[in-house]
Amino acid sequence: MMRKLLLQASALRRLSTAHSLPSLLTSSSRRCSSSSSKTTSPQPPITSLEHLDDGPSQATSKISIDRSALYNPPEHSHEHSSDSELVKHLKGIIKFRGGPISVAEYMEEVLTNPKAGFYINRDVFGTEGDFITSPEVSQMFGEMIGVWVMCLWEQMGQPSKVNLVELGPGRGTLMADLLRGTSKFKNFIESLQIHMVECSPTLQKLQHKNLKCVDEDSHNGNVDKRTISMLTGTPVSWHAALEQVPSGLPTIIIAHEFYDALPVHQFQRASRGWCEKMIDVAEDSSFRFVLSPQSTPAKLYLMERCKWAGAEEIAKLDQIEVCPKAIELTHTIAKRISSDGGGALVIDYGLDGIVSDSLQAIRKHKFVNILDNPGSADLSAYVDFASIRHSAEEASDDVIVHGPITQSQFLGSLGINFRVEALLKNCTDEQAESLRTGYWRLVGEGEAPFWEGPDDQVPIGMGTRYLVMAIVNKKQGIPVSFQ
Ligand code: SAH
Numbered sequence: 001m002m003r004k005l006l007l008q009a010s011a012l013r014r015l016s017t018a019h020s021l022p023s024l025l026t027s028s029s030r031r032c033s034s035s036s037s038k039t040t041s042p043q044p045p046i047t048s049l050e051h052l053d054d055g056p057s058q059a060t061s062k063i064s065i066d067r068s069a070l071y072n073p074p075e076h077s078h079e080h081s082s083d084s085e086l087v088k089h090l091k092g093i094i095k096f097r098g099g100p101i102s103v104a105e106y107m108e109e110v111l112t113n114p115k116a117g118f119y120i121n122r123d124v125f126g127t128e129g130d131f132i133t134s135p136e137v138s139q140m141f142g143e144m145i146g147v148w149v150m151c152l153w154e155q156m157g158q159p160s161k162v163n164l165v166e167l168g169p170g171r172g173t174l175m176a177d178l179l180r181g182t183s184k185f186k187n188f189i190e191s192l193q194i195h196m197v198e199c200s201p202t203l204q205k206l207q208h209k210n211l212k213c214v215d216e217d218s219h220n221g222n223v224d225k226r227t228i229s230m231l232t233g234t235p236v237s238w239h240a241a242l243e244q245v246p247s248g249l250p251t252i253i254i255a256h257e258f259y260d261a262l263p264v265h266q267f268q269r270a271s272r273g274w275c276e277k278m279i280d281v282a283e284d285s286s287f288r289f290v291l292s293p294q295s296t297p298a299k300l301y302l303m304e305r306c307k308w309a310g311a312e313e314i315a316k317l318d319q320i321e322v323c324p325k326a327i328e329l330t331h332t333i334a335k336r337i338s339s340d341g342g343g344a345l346v347i348d349y350g351l352d353g354i355v356s357d358s359l360q361a362i363r364k365h366k367f368v369n370i371l372d373n374p375g376s377a378d379l380s381a382y383v384d385f386a387s388i389r390h391s392a393e394e395a396s397d398d399v400i401v402h403g404p405i406t407q408s409q410f411l412g413s414l415g416i417n418f419r420v421e422a423l424l425k426n427c428t429d430e431q432a433e434s435l436r437t438g439y440w441r442l443v444g445e446g447e448a449p450f451w452e453g454p455d456d457q458v459p460i461g462m463g464t465r466y467l468v469m470a471i472v473n474k475k476q477g478i479p480v481s482f483q
């Protein structure tokens with residue numbers, strides 16, 4: 001079943017450019033093509049779990065006058081010339097530190113190493129890439145997020161200026177669809193200052209292109225030149241982290257499939273208690289998992305996470321994943337929303353409780369071993385929504401957390417049914433099929449019952465696997481969809 005999820009098909013590509021929510025008759029959809037969504041897989045087998053030793057043994061040969069008897073250590077025994085830059089880098093860290101690294105450090109390097117991280121130098125999305133996400137499935141996704149954002153803006157009293165922040169915007173498709181969908185609502189559009197939080201220079205360029213951005217000429221050496229999205233005339237800027245987005249304006253934050261890319265620590269129950277799972281280099285120069293022989297600094301995060309759980313919940317588990325970066329990010333979001341007003345929307349696959357063992361690697365739409373050729377596959381983990389809730393609530397008394405609810409409930413309450421019907425009234429047969437498939441992918445559960453195409457391309461619904469949570473300033477009231 002899980003395997004099948006990966007082989008499903010239904011990426012819908014844009015067929016027309018201009019459309020907006022009020023003009024429901026505009027026909028546009030994304031064409032169906034073969035691809036898959038990020039989803040769960042069984043954990044690849046752990047190559048070995050063992051105590052750590054003290055590193056490579058020292059050469060014991062004595063130096064004699066006869067030079068032929070000199071011990072010649074193998075040159076850089078852990079560095080194969082065929083290793084990628086990233087693999088060499090990871091092995092270098094392990095070697096020079098003299099011990100293994102945590103799964104979190106490995107994940108962070110693999111995804112966002114500034115030179116060779118998975119996200120850094122290429123477009124990883126879509127049929128040609130490694131996985132597909134909801135905004136790439138159908139324009140309706142970004143449009144529905146646009147409805148939610150606009151409703152929150154109304155609840156915030158229609159501020160004349162608002163920061164709209166997207167964390168990890170991928171290709172920028174969600175934001176482009178949001179802008180097109182809401183473009184007729186002039187007051188809303190004119191209030192927007194868009195901030196894209198993106199670590200990848202390649203994806204920043206792609207977002208710039210997809211938002212049809214132009215860089216305004218700088219007059220008289222003006223260093224503060226602006227970038228404007230020609231979709232709606234909205235100013236757009238890019239940042240490496242949320243902290244860099246200027247504060248002081250009411251803020252709405254969108255995090256779609258961002259949290260799942262944040263590095264997780266993995267712990268395993270052993271006879272001596274909870275041990276952290278680490279990664280080192282085996283004798284044959286491949287990466288392997290090992291267990292930490294003693295406590296690691298990250299154990300503090302495990303203890304913090306367990307504080308928020310009941311003893312029964314923990315007793316059932318032999319493995320636990322903890323994501324300190326998710327907890328810190330949520331803290332920052334909650335503080336920002338508390339001081340500036342507004343809210344955040346978090347959409348991802350995950351659980352409303354402790355996550356046990358979910359880290360997965362996807363390359364070219366197939367699950368692969370996490371340790372195999374790092375940097376060439378996406379790594380992602382289930383999001384622990386309960387820890388997000390606790391972190392937000394601890395950060396500020398001014399915010400309130402709603403959900404998580406399923407993506408299906410969320411999109412349904414925003415009117416995706418009406419949107420798909422309106423689009424279906426004015427489209428070709430091919431577009432209609434794409435729309436129906438995209439709709440199922442977004443809100444359905446399991447295999448689409450209407451599917452008549454090839455078995456290995458049956459659309460599988462993301463409607464209940466993906467969860468939606470809102471963190472809002474209390475003075476905004478309850479956001480739409482969570483009432
Ligand atoms: N939201 C998009 C893309 C999801 S993939 C979609 O749904 O299609 C994760 C995105 O987050 C990518 O754009 C990746 O480059 C970005 N990203 C991952 N880790 C990041 C980090 N630590 N800081 C900033 N951006 C990050």
